[in-house]
Amino acid sequence: MELINLHKTLKRLPQSPFSSEAVVVPLEGASSDLKYYRVKEDDISMIFLETVGEKSMFHSFIHIGHFLKEKGIGVPEIYHYDLGQCIALIEDLGDASLYSKFSDEKNKGEFIAFYQKVLETLAEIQVRGAEGMKQCPMLKDRIFDYQVLCWETSYFKRYFLQRYCNLSIENEERLDQEFRYLAQNLASEPLYFMHRDFQSQNVFIKDKKIRLIDFQGAHQGMLHYDLVSLLKDAYIVIPDHIREKLMDYYLDILKNHWKLDIHRERFEITFNLAGLQRNMQALGAFSFLSLVKGKERFRQYIPAGVDYLRSALKEIPGFDALREILARPLVYGWISC
Structure with missing residues (x-):
């Protein structure tokens, strides 16, 4: 306008x-x-x-x-x-996003304490938001299900692999089969309120309180997706040992404050699967925004997204077609642009 x-x-x-x-x-x-x-x-x-x-x-x-x-x-x-x-x-929430506060080293000493506060907010929105979400007009029929999960991986394939990396996928059905397997696993998780883009640029601090924006894409969905959006965020890369500490804190909140019965080992397996899903979606989005919308600044976050995929694949068996694609020299060349 x-x-x-x-x-x-x-x-x-x-x-x-x-x-x-x-x-x-x-x-x-x-x-x-x-x-x-x-x-x-x-x-x-x-x-x-x-x-x-x-x-x-x-x-x-x-x-x-x-x-x-x-x-x-x-x-x-x-x-x-x-x-x-x-x-x-x-x-107006101001300009103090989580990203602006921690995208450099100046506030490093406050990092864990702030992220713990954000995780408290995340757990609250997931559990309290689940109460009555089937009565909310825009949430009652909006479920993060098999079809939506498959749409996200198709988006990744189209905009990142085929358009951004200019890759020809030799055995596309094999890759699609892996994506369907991933969707089937994640779609079976219990439903809570899911923001769907819970990353550092959508979390603000105003008057020492956590505030959230860009929730219009919210769904009924799994706990893990928003958590992985924050802890495997391409905008702010968190070291592995700090991520593990923050996940422990989050799981303690769910268990001790919200009284959820969480099986730690199973949760971690699903977290890694959700990491594949979320970062494929993010790579599709970064590619779409830079290529189609002309927002070139999103290119800089693509290497971190690919690193997250490779890291998750080290923890997960299978997905050989995806591994082979990510190992191609052409991918390395394009993500360094």
Whole structure:
């Protein structure tokens, strides 16, 4: 939306506090469906949100935002919205994302304590969000099932392997069979609230509290996917020994605070499988965003995503077709670009 039109739109929003003198700054984000602008005037700052893709994703943002707010989860306050125009004014959470805080070494000493706090929030949103999610209009029929899991690996194959790496897959059916096996295993897990993009750029700190954005893609799904999105995040690579410590902390929260009966060994096996799934999805997304959307900055995160895949395959038997593809020299050449 052009800034002139945005000012006019702001005036039409009921109870909008902004005049034509408001300063509007577009904000960068990975979402293909929603666009964010920071709007400031005097001592008031809010985020203007509009849809640039499917209208259903805007509706999801509003409905799921209200659902999580009622559960006491730290999501942005939604001040004003128009479902017809797919626009809204929401709370400005500032610029202090988990990524901005820990993408360099300056706050290294606070890392574990902050991540433990984020894991407490993750466990809360997963368990408390599961209560009543079948009554939420945008969640009741949205399940992270076999079909969705297969869509993600197909997305990886199309945008990362075939388009980004320009690979010709000789025995595609063999690879697809591995992807179907992976989907079958993950689809059998119990369902909780799943953010689906719980990574460092979507977690904010405001007034010393954890706040979450970009939850419009939420599903009913497994515990492991959001956990692996955070602990095997291509934006912030966590050393293995710290990741293990953080996983222990998370599992203790589930067991001691939320009284979930978690089998540690089985959980770790599924965590590694979910790591394959999530990082294939992320590589597909990075490739799509850089090649199709022209967002070149996402190329820099591709090597970390491939490293996570190789690391997970060391812990998991099978998946020989995927191993062979990731070992090809052509993949090495493209990910270093």
